Amino acid sequence: MAVLPSSSSNLELTISVPGFASSPVLLPLSSVKELDINQVPLEEDWMASNMEDEEEGSNGDPPRKKLRLTKEQSRLLEESFRQNHTLNPKQKESLAMQLKLRPRQVEVWFQNRRARSKLKQTEMECEYLKRWFGSLTEQNRRLQREVEELRAMKVGPPTVISPHSCEPLPASTLSMCPRCERVTSTADKPPSAAAAAAAATLSPKVPPTQSRQPSAAC
DNA sequence: TTTCAGTCCGGACTTACATCA
């Protein structure tokens, strides 16, 4: 989607890291306890029992135990995700070995990570569209006010709001483009690169449907 | 060359569990 304010790689910076979302700096006591629990899976015998868990589970369905990844495991997974959002079987296998997890667990982690990434992106798009809507609403209000004022004046020189400066332009500077039949102004020069850059940071970007540039003749 | 069944993989959705306020 062209309206995205940043690339997906930028998005990654804003996505919370599993296990760090609610405790950015210092780990609370409960997290320490959580880490203790996670020490167990790192042992060889846990691996063995964990592997067995996957195959069995037929008789008297045992309660599902939730794996909590250690900080180090999360860090490595995140690092790997930054390099690649998907893994080929070889990468999956080696990462699983490195993390002392099952390949399936690595696969699931990547699936969920992609889902979270997409969700975050969707939320950002939603936020951006809300702002865009708000700015359009405000612009619409301004224009309607102006129409009312002009109607109240009954007669008066036509004024056009510059799309660049948002200031009313004197009618004497206006002319009609014969090709696209739009009103243009000699006083309405395009903004400088610096101004454009500043505007880009202050105002929402134009959605793809509205971002068409006027023809070269205009 | 085309068709079709089998397999694999990823996305979407959901569930279950752990943690926290």
Place this chain on the structure above:
DNA sequence: AGTGATGTAAGTCCGGACTGA
């Protein structure tokens, strides 16, 4: 201590791509 909210690992279902017969 009980409870609702939240985060996340894992299960399930489905569709698309690929492959070999």
